[in-house]
Amino acid sequence: MPIIEAKNLTKVFGKNPKQALELLEQGFSKEEILKKTGSTVGVNRASFSVEPGEIFVIMGLSGSGKSTLVRLINRLIEPTEGSILINGQDLAKMDKKALRQVRREKLGMVFQRFALFPNRTVLQNTEFGLEIQKVSKEERTKKATEALKMVGLGGYLDQQPNQLSGGMQQRVGLARALANDPQILLMDEAFSALDPLIRKDMQDELIDLQSTMKKTIIFITHDLDEALRIGDRIALMKDGTIVQIGTPEEILMNPANDYVERFVEDVDRTKVLTAEHIMKRPETINTDKHGPRVALERMKEAGISSILAVDSKRNLKGYVTADDASEAKKKDIRDISEILRTDIKQVEKGTSMHEIFTIINGSPIPTAVVEDGRLVGIIVRGAVIAALAGDSEVNYENV
Amino acid sequence: MFNTLKDWFINGIPIAEGTEWLTDQITEKFSFLFDPIKEHLGNFMDFTTDNLLLVPPVIIIIIVALVAFFLSGKKLGLAVFSILGLWLIYNQGFWEHLINTFALVLIASLLSVIVGVPVGILMSKSKTAESIIKPILDFMQTMPAFVYLIPAVAFFSIGMVPGIFASLIFATPPTVRFTNLGIRQVSKELIEASEAFGSTGMQKLLKVELPMAKATIMAGINQTVMLALSMVVIASMIGAPGLGREVLSALQRAQVGTGFVAGIGIVILAIIIDRFTQSANSKKH
Numbered sequence: 001m002p003i004i005e006a007k008n009l010t011k012v013f014g015k016n017p018k019q020a021l022e023l024l025e026q027g028f029s030k031e032e033i034l035k036k037t038g039s040t041v042g043v044n045r046a047s048f049s050v051e052p053g054e055i056f057v058i059m060g061l062s063g064s065g066k067s068t069l070v071r072l073i074n075r076l077i078e079p080t081e082g083s084i085l086i087n088g089q090d091l092a093k094m095d096k097k098a099l100r101q102v103r104r105e106k107l108g109m110v111f112q113r114f115a116l117f118p119n120r121t122v123l124q125n126t127e128f129g130l131e132i133q134k135v136s137k138e139e140r141t142k143k144a145t146e147a148l149k150m151v152g153l154g155g156y157l158d159q160q161p162n163q164l165s166g167g168m169q170q171r172v173g174l175a176r177a178l179a180n181d182p183q184i185l186l187m188d189e190a191f192s193a194l195d196p197l198i199r200k201d202m203q204d205e206l207i208d209l210q211s212t213m214k215k216t217i218i219f220i221t222h223d224l225d226e227a228l229r230i231g232d233r234i235a236l237m238k239d240g241t242i243v244q245i246g247t248p249e250e251i252l253m254n255p256a257n258d259y260v261e262r263f264v265e266d267v268d269r270t271k272v273l274t275a276e277h278i279m280k281r282p283e284t285i286n287t288d289k290h291g292p293r294v295a296l297e298r299m300k301e302a303g304i305s306s307i308l309a310v311d312s313k314r315n316l317k318g319y320v321t322a323d324d325a326s327e328a329k330k331k332d333i334r335d336i337s338e339i340l341r342t343d344i345k346q347v348e349k350g351t352s353m354h355e356i357f358t359i360i361n362g363s364p365i366p367t368a369v370v371e372d373g374r375l376v377g378i379i380v381r382g383a384v385i386a387a388l389a390g391d392s393e394v395n396y397e398n399v
Numbered sequence: 400m401f402n403t404l405k406d407w408f409i410n411g412i413p414i415a416e417g418t419e420w421l422t423d424q425i426t427e428k429f430s431f432l433f434d435p436i437k438e439h440l441g442n443f444m445d446f447t448t449d450n451l452l453l454v455p456p457v458i459i460i461i462i463v464a465l466v467a468f469f470l471s472g473k474k475l476g477l478a479v480f481s482i483l484g485l486w487l488i489y490n491q492g493f494w495e496h497l498i499n500t501f502a503l504v505l506i507a508s509l510l511s512v513i514v515g516v517p518v519g520i521l522m523s524k525s526k527t528a529e530s531i532i533k534p535i536l537d538f539m540q541t542m543p544a545f546v547y548l549i550p551a552v553a554f555f556s557i558g559m560v561p562g563i564f565a566s567l568i569f570a571t572p573p574t575v576r577f578t579n580l581g582i583r584q585v586s587k588e589l590i591e592a593s594e595a596f597g598s599t600g601m602q603k604l605l606k607v608e609l610p611m612a613k614a615t616i617m618a619g620i621n622q623t624v625m626l627a628l629s630m631v632v633i634a635s636m637i638g639a640p641g642l643g644r645e646v647l648s649a650l651q652r653a654q655v656g657t658g659f660v661a662g663i664g665i666v667i668l669a670i671i672i673d674r675f676t677q678s679a680n681s682k683k684h
Contacts, residue, residue, distance in 0.1 A: 076591050100597040101597070104596065104597030107595065108596075109595035109596070111588050111591070111592060112588075115589050117589065117592075119611070128593075128596060128606075132593075132596060132597060132598045132602045132606070
């Protein structure tokens with residue numbers, strides 16, 4: 001069961017939401033509605049569901065409604081229409097008291113500009129969520145200290161937030177959200193105010209944290225690289241509407257429309273694509289069965305000058321070149337192992353293209369892609385270049 | 400109906416008569432309220448003044464100087480000024496008047512804060528309340544202060560209590576305005592943070608908004624205290640004792656010298672109170 005489910009979630013800012021809703025139904029655009037009614041459509045009928053333990057990234061440029069959408073999830077902004085189910089309970093229909101309870105127990109939030117209370121120490125900031133639940137001083141200090149240790153700030157309990165660097169302040173923000181032990185973390189552009197190196201560290205740490213704590217994370221960002229890096233799935237927003245939801249690969253490979261396509265155009269694909277995406281089905285011979293003669297025939301057939309050799313279990317053994325094979329044929333050598341070469345380069349299935357570059361560089365023979373020692377594909381240079389050029393013919397059917 | 404309108408048109412709308420009638424009505428109907436206020440407040444004022452006068456001036460001066468020393472971050476300036484200034488007032492024989500004035504300012508300011516801060520909070524929370532209260536505050540501040548003396552006397556007769564009443568009306572607006580402003584200026588993200596973690600309205604107010612707005616509210620209170628002090632001369636016209644009365648009587652008898660000395664006394668008191676409230680505010684930052 002999804003932990004969060006948004007159905008038709010809509011927010012209209014302005015005096016006449018009803019009229020705007022009607023126009024939305026009729027298919028008018030955001031600009032037309034603004035002109036006609038003076039109301040701004042913040043979020044337009046967004047529907048999505050998030051599974052427990054998932055990192056769900058909502059991404060879009062400024063003004064796309066992503067920050068509004070995340071605030072609809074914990075009802076910091078009242079939805080005009082639609083429902084938001086958390087563990088099956090509709091937040092949009094809850095009274096204030098029940099809503100507070102859900103916010104306290106299930107939802108933690110991390111803010112773009114940290115939103116730390118300047119009049120409180122790091123520890124007191126982290127305790128805030130527990131304090132308003134009237135947890136005893138002793139227990140909340142214990143829990144908050146644990147949360148701070150988890151984000152690597154165990155030694156800064158009594159500092160004032162403004163004495164810390166941006167990265168550290170956001171760690172406090174994260175610790176404050178974690179101290180309540182919520183199932184869901186809402187992160188509103190949490191790393192956008194940090195400089196790039198620290199941002200990358202924080203992204204890595206978030207992924208680590210998530211893999212150990214199994215939180216469900218809704219992450220808002222305007223940075224596609226960030227979205228691709230940390231997202232299990234990404235929802236792309238434009239003008240308040242979700243235009244595409246999918247895994248990073250799906251978004252990159254199969255943009256739903258021109259907008260998404262233009263968006264992903266500039267992405268550094270080398271960081272996202274892995275060996276799996278660009279490998280081809282390899283021509284092979286079986287060292288247990290075949291000799292040089294078969295090898296030579298297959299190479300001729302495929303028009304290649306070398307061929308990979310595997311055993312019956314598809315464990316990679318090496319490769320045979322056409323020259324060696326014809327030499328062996330002349331000398332009437334039957335055992336393929338005599339001409340088997342083993343100086344082959346291999347990469348794991350998940351290796352990023354970034355790394356493949358340096359491996360493949362200067363190697364005349366194709367690179368083998370292996371999974372647990374078994375051959376799953378080969379990478380030829382042409383495929384690498386094609387992928388970089390944004391050629392969507394790359395075989396994502398392997399994904 | 401029409402005749403009344405015609406009459407108003409020709410002879411003028413009887414605003415003055417109406418106000419008088421209203422004041423009379425209030426005086427009469429609410430005397431059950433005003434009389435105890437007058438009595439208790441009067442007693443409280445006398446109690447405060449009498450007790451302060453029991454303490455030898457030297458001790459008060461030393462205490463004020465010590466507080467000044469620590470409040471200003473262990474700097475000597477304000478402490479030395481307090482000693483010299485207060486000693487000068489004592490030396491000129493105005494000590495009792497000083498205490499009277501101080502008690503008046505203290506109590507008027509306290510009441511202003513007690514009334515003003517909650518009203519300011521209300522204003523910051525509700526747009527309707529803000530749009531109603533704002534013009535009332537403008538009215539309170541721009542109406543010449545002397546005008547308040549008239550109903551004050553009607554309600555509380557003469558003495559210290561009507562003085563406090565007039566000061567209250569004149570001095571409360573800054574506290575209300577600054578409280579409103581301070582709370583509205585709290586960053587939206589901090590408000591969202593407190594709500595996102597499930598604060599109740601009261602928790603949000605006490606744990607986030609008021610602490611964040613504290614500096615601004617204190618600036619408003621500082622203004623309130625200064626305005627209350629500026630009312631002492633005016634309040635002396637309806638019999639409030641203190642340095643103001645000395646100024647007033649000097650004015651009536653054209654005694655430049657006495658008037659000047661009493662005026663200096665007010666200035667000294669004003670500077671000390673101002674620096675005290677300001678440094679209490681800036682201490683944290």
